[in-house]
Amino acid sequence: MHLKIPILTYHSLHAPGHDYHTNDHVALEADLELIRELGFTPISLQAVADWLNPASTCTLNQGHYIGISFDDGCDHDFYDFSYPGIPTLISFYNLLLSNNSKYADAPPLKATSFVIASPQARDILDKACIAGRDQWRDCWWKEADQSGIIQIANHSWDHTHPELDFVAQHTQTKGNFYCIDNRHDADMQILQAEWYIRHKLGNRSAGLFAYPYGHVNTFLSQQYFPNHADTFTGAFGTGGQYVTQSTDCWNIPRFVCGDHWNSPGELKVILQGALNS
Numbered sequence: 001m002h003l004k005i006p007i008l009t010y011h012s013l014h015a016p017g018h019d020y021h022t023n024d025h026v027a028l029e030a031d032l033e034l035i036r037e038l039g040f041t042p043i044s045l046q047a048v049a050d051w052l053n054p055a056s057t058c059t060l061n062q063g064h065y066i067g068i069s070f071d072d073g074c075d076h077d078f079y080d081f082s083y084p085g086i087p088t089l090i091s092f093y094n095l096l097l098s099n100n101s102k103y104a105d106a107p108p109l110k111a112t113s114f115v116i117a118s119p120q121a122r123d124i125l126d127k128a129c130i131a132g133r134d135q136w137r138d139c140w141w142k143e144a145d146q147s148g149i150i151q152i153a154n155h156s157w158d159h160t161h162p163e164l165d166f167v168a169q170h171t172q173t174k175g176n177f178y179c180i181d182n183r184h185d186a187d188m189q190i191l192q193a194e195w196y197i198r199h200k201l202g203n204r205s206a207g208l209f210a211y212p213y214g215h216v217n218t219f220l221s222q223q224y225f226p227n228h229a230d231t232f233t234g235a236f237g238t239g240g241q242y243v244t245q246s247t248d249c250w251n252i253p254r255f256v257c258g259d260h261w262n263s264p265g266e267l268k269v270i271l272q273g274a275l276n277s
């Protein structure tokens, strides 16, 4: 029997509506119930990377594991949000906590938040992509990281986000991470972010990276990350595949809510594919 591990990804920023399709918080709450119903064992993304990394001797017992991750790192990963006239948005962290207390006899669900590091970029994106209410901060990272429920990891310096006037990429190519194909831009996007995040966490690091837009190129996955294996153990894309023993630790696929599934029924198909391995 070969392990097939699904890793699910959600965006706390994606909450324009109040139902499963239009709000990743509603989707996550329902999906956590489904994960419990199907009897999955939670696994941290760090453990998945350790299992795949050739430098590690970590092994995994037989079982049905599942990983959970959150991308972009706006405040709603950790803090609830209330605003007059709309229902309170329950944070991903609080959804995990309440599910864990409901299933107190089962192993706790955990997740990794991949955050955009640059404070200047987050400040601009908070105004351009949300409502300019200062909801894309880093004040919660350390508390989250020490909670044992959410681990903070690296989702680049500025995501080469198209709403930014200036990005850390030498030709100012935006909305694309394939163009981080040289040492200088990779140092600016990946290492600079890593040092900033470590500083904020009190010198802790998950040693994990998630490619913005899921854009994985051969320079990063076959040269840059292998050359920085003292700093990182795994890098995650959005390939929509299960993780298996033969997965490349520098291109670990994930399933994205809204892209790879749009309903509890569609997620159930994905999860049952892992149970049938």
Ligand SMILES: [Zn+2]
Pocket: 071, 072, 155, 159, 212, 213
């Ligand atoms: Zn992203």
